[in-house]
Amino acid sequence: MLDFQGLDVIGEQWKRIPKYICNDLIYFKKKYIPIISFYAYSIGDYLLNGFYLFSLPLRYFLPNLTDDEYYLILLNIIIIIFSFIYAYLFYIIHPNMFTVRMTSCMVTAIITGLVIIISLLVNSYTKILKIIFKKPIKSKGAVEIDTKEHVYAHPDCTGKLQDFSSLGVQTLYDVLLHGLKAGGDRPQFSYRKSSSEPFQSYTHKQVFQITKETGSGIASLGLEISNKTFVGIYGSASINYALTLYSCWPFSLVPIGIYDSLGQDGVRYIIRHAQIEIIFADDLTRVKHLIEWKDDTLVLKIIISFIEPTLELLKAAEEKNLKLLTYDKLRELGRNNLIDFTPPKINDIALIMYTSGSTGEPKGCIITHENFITAMFGCATAIDLDSLAINEVPRALNFLPMAHMFGCGTVVAITYLGGEVGFWQGKVDKLLDDFRDFRPTLLSMVPRLLNRLYDKVRSEILKKGLFGRILFRLAINNKLALMKCGDFSKNTLWDKILFNKIRQQFGGQVRRVVSTSAPLSAEVGRFTRAAFSCSLIEAYGQTECVIGCWQTLNDMESGETGIPTIFNHIKLIDVPEKDYYAKDNVGEICIKSKAVFSGYLKDETKTREVIDDKGWLHTGDIGRWTPHKTMTIIDRKKNMYKKPLYRVRSPA
Numbered sequence: 022m023l024d025f026q027g028l029d030v031i032g033e034q035w036k037r038i039p040k041y042i043c044n045d046l047i048y049f050k051k052k053y054i055p056i057i058s059f060y061a062y063s064i065g066d067y068l069l070n071g072f073y074l075f076s077l078p079l080r081y082f083l084p085n086l087t088d089d090e091y092y093l094i095l096l097n098i099i100i101i102i103f104s105f106i107y108a109y110l111f112y113i114i115h116p117n118m119f120t121v122r123m124t125s126c127m128v129t130a131i132i133t134g135l136v137i138i139i140s141l142l143v144n145s146y147t148k149i150l151k152i153i154f155k156k157p158i159k160s161k162g163a164v165e166i167d168t169k170e171h172v173y174a175h176p177d178c179t180g181k182l183q184d185f186s187s188l189g190v191q192t193l194y195d196v197l198l199h200g201l202k203a204g205g206d207r208p209q210f211s212y213r214k215s216s217s218e219p220f221q222s223y224t225h226k227q228v229f230q231i232t233k234e235t236g237s238g239i240a241s242l243g244l245e246i247s248n249k250t251f252v253g254i255y256g257s258a259s260i261n262y263a264l265t266l267y268s269c270w271p272f273s274l275v276p277i278g279i280y281d282s283l284g285q286d287g288v289r290y291i292i293r294h295a296q297i298e299i300i301f302a303d304d305l306t307r308v309k310h311l312i313e314w315k316d317d318t319l320v321l322k323i324i325i326s327f328i329e330p331t332l333e334l335l336k337a338a339e340e341k342n343l344k345l346l347t348y349d350k351l352r353e354l355g356r357n358n359l360i361d362f363t364p365p366k367i368n369d370i371a372l373i374m375y376t377s378g379s380t381g382e383p384k385g386c387i388i389t390h391e392n393f394i395t396a397m398f399g400c401a402t403a404i405d406l407d408s409l410a411i412n413e414v415p416r417a418l419n420f421l422p423m424a425h426m427f428g429c430g431t432v433v434a435i436t437y438l439g440g441e442v443g444f445w446q447g448k449v450d451k452l453l454d455d456f457r458d459f460r461p462t463l464l465s466m467v468p469r470l471l472n473r474l475y476d477k478v479r480s481e482i483l484k485k486g487l488f489g490r491i492l493f494r495l496a497i498n499n500k501l502a503l504m505k506c507g508d509f510s511k512n513t514l515w516d517k518i519l520f521n522k523i524r525q526q527f528g529g530q531v532r533r534v535v536s537t538s539a540p541l542s543a544e545v546g547r548f549t550r551a552a553f554s555c556s557l558i559e560a561y562g563q564t565e566c567v568i569g570c571w572q573t574l575n576d577m578e579s580g581e582t583g584i585p586t587i588f589n590h591i592k593l594i595d596v597p598e599k600d601y602y603a604k605d606n607v608g609e610i611c612i613k614s615k616a617v618f619s620g621y622l623k624d625e626t627k628t629r630e631v632i633d634d635k636g637w638l639h640t641g642d643i644g645r646w647t648p649h650k651t652m653t654i655i656d657r658k659k660n661m662y663k664k665p666l667y668r669v670r671s672p673a
Contacts, residue, residue: 161576162650163584163591171592171603173650178587182614185398185588191367192390193270196397196437197232201225203439207414211443212260216454220443223260228267231352233362235268238355242323242344244299246360248273248369251295254424255279255288255311256303260444261327261348262423263432265301266372273365277373278424283383289314290382291375292321295622299323301348308334308345315341325351367391373622374426376564385622386564388426393433396426396567396616399586401434403571404533404558409462415440416530417463418456426567427537431465453526460528464553468541475545478523478552496520500551505577511554523552531555537562540654546579559583561654565618565631566638569610570652581651589614592637593644596658606646609658611637 163173185191190199200209204225211220223231240246252274254265269276277295279288288310292300298320302308308326312334315321323344330338330345338345365371371390375383401407409415417435419442421428435442443459445452482493496515503513511521524531531553537560541549550557561582562568569591572583585591593608595601601608617638620628631639643656 161584163646163652164650166590167592171606171608173585173591173646175585175587175589182588182590185394188398190394190437192365192369193371193393193433194362194364196394196433197229197267197270200436200439201229203437205439207439208441209436210260210263211441211459213446213455215446216451216458220459222441223264225439228264231264232268232271233359234352234355235265235348236272236274236355236362237359238351238353239268239272239274239299240360241354241358242299242351244323246272246274246363248275248365251275251277251297251373253277253279253292253295253297253300255300255307256327257447258419258421258423258428258444259303259447261301261303263419263442263444266423266429267436270371271362271364273363273369275370275373277375277385278422278429279375280422280424283375283377285310285314287375287377287383289319291385293318294382295373295385296320299325301325301327303327305330305334309337312337312341312343312345315343365390370619372429374424374564384624384627387619387622388567389619392567392616392618393430395588395614397430397434397437399588399614399616400430400560400568400571401437403583403586404535404556406434406438406463406533409438409440409532413462413530415463416443416459416461417441417465418443418445418459418461419465420445420452420455421465421467426562426564427465430567431463431535435463456527457525458528460530462530462532464527464531464534466534466536468536468539468545471536471541471545471549474523474552475548478548493519497547497551500554501547501577504550504554509554509556515551516554520552520554524554527553533558535560537568541579543579550577550579561642561644561652563640563642566612566614566640567616567618569612569640572651576651578647578649578651581647581653583651585612586614588616591652593646594639596643599643599656599658601643601656607655608643610640610642610644610652610654612640613637 161176164176166172166174190196206224206226208222209225209228211222213220236246239252244250252265252269254262254276256262257280266276268274277291277297279291279300281288283291291297292314300311300321300323302311302324305326305328308324308328308330311321311324321343323346324338325346325348327348329347335345367390369390371388371393373385373387375385377383406415415435415438417431417440419428419432421431423429423432432442443455443461445455479493482489485492496519499515500513500520503510511524521529532555534549534553534555534557536546536549536557541559546557546559557579558572558576559579559582560568560572561570566589568586569589570582570584571586572578572581576583590613592611592613593603593606594611595603596609613636617632617636620632631641633639641658642654643658644652645655647653
């Protein structure tokens with residue numbers, strides 16, 4: 022035990038403490054520095070290896086420092102230890118002077134500790150320093166460019182609406198060509214049939230060849246190759262759906278997505294309304310339904326099945342005067358009768374997407390190539406998608422229906438960058454397996470799945486009791502504080518304890534998370550940002566305008582949908598029947614952009630109801646500008662039931 026009984030007798034000797042410290046430092050410099058310098062060359066490697074070994078605990082708890090900073094801390098710790106050893110040896114020789122010597126050693130230790138702190142503050146910019154001293158990065162807010170009509174724009178686009186003409190891409194056919202040039206022999210589409218199998222891939226070159234074979238096969242069946250020919254695709258998100266979609270655009274054909282959530286009456290209505298002559302179906306149940314629905318009101322002539330049909334189906338199709346053949350057979354026909362591409366023009370129809378319809382029958386939204394490309398570049402710019410392709414190949418796993426713009430747009434955007442799109446097995450309980458094994462860098466999600474992920478993690482945390490809940494909150498708050506300062510590192514203590522395990526379930530490579538189709542709660546949004554340690558972008562849009570608002574990368578607010586893209590202008594108009602007025606920064610959202618659709622198929626009346634004479638799309642949604650000028654959705658102009666566009670059951 023240390024003895025401090027001599028404190029009352031040493032008197033004036035306390036004044037000698039600074040002298041002792043100086044003498045210690047001078048003695049060390051004169052006696053040991055020359056020796057260390059003499060042997061430094063020969064023992065340098067051993068010292069570095071030893072320093073590295075003893076610095077391993079520091080590297081675990083302070084993972085983001087440089088080697089010099091680790092060695093600085095370790096050296097100071099060694100000085101402190103040897104100071105006390107030196108004091109103990111001095112006590113053995115001069116026990117009466119121990120208190121003064123011990124005090125000088127303590128002062129030396131304190132000074133050494135201050136050196137550590139000052140060194141860290143000045144040189145290393147540790148995580149704590151970033152939280153305390155570094156100002157959070159402010160996200161951009163929308164800018165009002167017309168105070169009379171309350172029109173808002175992206176802060177980088179306050180004048181005339183921008184277009185993409187300078188990019189040299191005008192149609193989706195151009196997108197495929199750009200992807201082919203960027204991707205070449207790299208994988209473009211990947212898929213697998215079970216979790217026990219590896220992903221199989223088609224390269225960009227192979228996909229491009231398949232599109233030519235498929236389009237040529239359609240021509241060999243006697244259909245007109247033009248922008249007036251509609252091609253139905255009846256199925257869920259799959260590689261076959263994507264291949265069919267991509268086969269239409271080089272030949273100016275118009276794909277139309279058909280999905281089961283519309284109900285059988287809705288599906289029959291689309292086929293009849295659009296007068297579809299050829300439909301691709303991804304399973305035999307859908308093939309059977311198409312055959313059964315065939316009557317005099319449908320002009321359907323050809324069914325292409327991705328699965329070998331049974332003899333019964335072949336016979337039933339023949340009785341209905343329908344031509345039924347497999348996708349492989351269609352490609353073979355095209356391979357033997359190849360024709361040249363007939364590229365579309367910028368104002369040609371790219372695709373027709375039927376909305377579920379708030380009231381009445383589904384409405385077919387006409388999306389031109391200009392509409393689609395404008396929306397795609399607006400979204401890609403908002404999330405800085407190009408940066409994902411700088412150091413690695415961008416990848417996305419698609420499980421969302423491609424009959425809707427979110428799923429379709431994600432696939433096309435990754436194609437443009439020469440990236441790779443994986444397709445899930447189609448089994449909800451295997452979705453996490455697909456994420457883990459494919460390792461996407463872009464995560465396109467719907468709130469339902471993010472809610473499920475949050476609930477699952479939170480339920481595990483609750484089992485840990487009060488201490489676990491406190492740590493959970495500390496982890497989220499700490500990560501968000503770092504991210505608001507621009508630090509998205511993934512090797513903090515909180516990552517090692519909690520978040521790395523979550524990220525590994527999704528492959529561990531996610532760089533962006535995009536959520537749309539429904540509002541995301543603030544609590545789930547905060548958790549998602551912290552868990553993936555990357556930007557979470559919440560977006561607002563509808564089929565008629567694709568996307569209206571996107572959050573910027575630095576926007577860390579949850580429950581908001583960001584600002585207009587660089588290709589959009591947005592204004593709010595009064596809704597007096599609900600007491601909403603634009604002067605109060607609340608009203609019906611109206612959007613003007615080249616991304617706004619061209620109208621409803623064969624329905625001029627309803628088109629005029631939503632697009633006014635000045636080209637503004639009236640969305641029917643009520644929005645509010647927040648104090649920092651981002652949009653939040655608060656209501657509908659008309660309280661009506663709207664069927665969900667799609668639903669993906671959350672995996673357990």
